[in-house]
Amino acid sequence: MPLKPKPVTCACGHTFTSSRDRSWCERCANAVYYHAKDKNKYKLNNMYITGVIVAVITFLTYVFMELIATPLLSL
Ligand SMILES: [Zn+2]
Structure with missing residues (x-):
């Protein structure tokens, strides 16, 4: 949704x-x-x-260990 143009001041x-909502400072490239x-x-x-993302990676590692690594190791 377009916002009304408004002057914003960067930290610099x-x-x-x-x-x-979010734009980039032309001088220091920070988000404003x-x-x-x-x-x-x-x-x-x-x-x-x-x-x-961390939770998904942990879950995938767990699934991998349970379904792939454990049966392979027990062969
Ligand atoms: Zn700046």
């Missing part, structure tokens, strides 16, 4: 107009958020995704 002090509170939301989202 560079100010520019943004109309997206339209809503200041979104920064935490994105951080939490990233942590959640990382957690899910």
